[in-house]
Amino acid sequence: MTQQTLTKRNRMSRDVVKRRAGKALKWFSIAFFMFITVFPFYWMLNLSFRPFQDVLTDPTRLVPRIEDIQTVLRPLRCIFGGDTEFCDAAVRNSSYAAVLIEFNFLRFIRNSLILAGATVVMSLIIAVPSSYAMSRLRFRGREAMKVGILLIYLFPGIVISIPLFVFFIRIQQSLGIQLRNPIGVSLIYLASTLPLALYMLSGYFQTIPPDLEEAARIDGASRLRALWLVTIPLAAPAIATVGLYVFMIAWNEFLFALLFLVENPDAWTLPLGLQQLDSQEVPRTFLMAGSVIITVPILIIFFFIERFLTGGLTAGGVKG
């Protein structure tokens, strides 16, 4: 009897210990993951507001000094011109102002916006009708096309970059068409994001009941008109998500920008401009200001589409 209660109590306390250990492990894990994912980005922000000299003397300072933040922020108004005497001197002490004004990041922002924007527009113009056809219309070769998309998805970018590099130079010299510019690069982005866009969109179109569209067609609308008036509005959230995702890919892309735009500084995108900033003459903290400028828009976009995106991504596979 006593023996029994004893083992029972023993087991109970063992369960309590186990549960407590489990709880501790859970909170330790949460803290660990939050630390490794958020701290590096916090550190980027921190370094971007500190003078490089301060980073050298005090590498572990967790928060920038107030006066350092002011030195960085005040010259930002020089973007809009103004007091040249103040600006000329102050810009060099402000990581953000220096990157934006002296190192042309304003221009790179514009270039990146145009390039990524054009890629999104072209990608949707091609992907929406194609994915509609793939999910709704019957035609020979449809299954082969689906498999083909998955295979294209796995192509090595560095391998096609060699022949593309040769082609673009030859096309320029023999036909006079320059493709080593944002147009050529956006064509490559378009081709490489297309499989993904097709995949995500056709998955979504399949979830829209065809009855709605058939009702419109009974009323006399043509297939394309029904697509335009019924299916596209219904798929708007998915189309927006795919568009923003393509935008993110084009905004972040580095290899093809490096290959085809590096000789043309006026056309540099943000990632390429940032990479070119990496030299001994530029204070390291400027690199962090540049990184903040590239990263923040992406994080904001991501918060808008997080819910849709995680669903759309895990429905299949996504290139990374």
Add this chain to the structure above:
Amino acid sequence: MQDAQVEQGPGNGGRQQQKRRRRMTLAAREARLAYLLVVPGILLVLLIILFPMIWNIVLSFRPIRFRDLPELNLFDFSELTLDNYRDGFGPRFWAALRVTMIYTVASTVGAIVLGLWAALVAKEKFRGRGAFRALILFPYIAPVVSSAFIWRLMLDKNFGIVNAALGLEGRDSIGWLTSRSAEMPFLGGIELPIALLTVIAFEIWRYFPFAFLFILARIQAIPSDMYEAAQVDGASPSQQLRYITLPQLRTVIATLFILRFIWTFYKFEDIYLLNGGAAGTEVLTVQIFNWLFARRNIGVAAALGVGLAAALIIFVGVYQRRVGAEE
């Protein structure tokens, strides 16, 4: 032609014939519309991805250097040679292939393990779970250029936070990305291939959120009555993990492994931006880039590109065969 045949059909059952004809033309029209809609995308992909991939093979058999580009005739097949393969596939290639394999397998496995752990945490209920799930994806969506620079500054030998936080100063400080091997003062002085380990850690950090997303989605699809039944039978949480959750995750983990393996195998930017392939981290893609732009030898770069694709196909084929045999 089909239409003509139908029209010539015998008179009896004419209505049915007519009906059939309309159905066929409808199907034909549907297919025609479909082709019209998919053709632009197919053309683009053929032109920009498939055609270059095939032409890369042709380039690999031709002695082309940068200086030949202005007068290069793309369709001149008179000078085909195996020299590129002889020059490219020397000891340096095999060293890079070895590094690539280590880098790929370690990063892939590491990302899946970390992603699995994060997903097991995120399936529990706790305050701030939504924020946890969103924030954990940061490394995956942030531009690689920023991430690489952040790591480089954090790991800098002289002013990096990591060395400072570990109390490593002066001669003790570690060049995380610049030393081929270093003695770890806090691990009893073991020698480790430190730069390679660091780029692997970067790759794991950047891609575990991807594994996390997929594994979490799969975990949430496991019916909850399986757990309820196990609880009734008195299964402990660790038993539930071992006998219910993990078996259910086998397929998704196998898929993740193959996807991440392929994508890591030809990853270029990450190592290029972190340390340019220095200190024992030269993977195949970086070596191809160096042949192209440092040595300006297009033919050899193309040959290595073929080698890279071939190696990938072989590894994936072997993996598929083994996994396929298991199931």
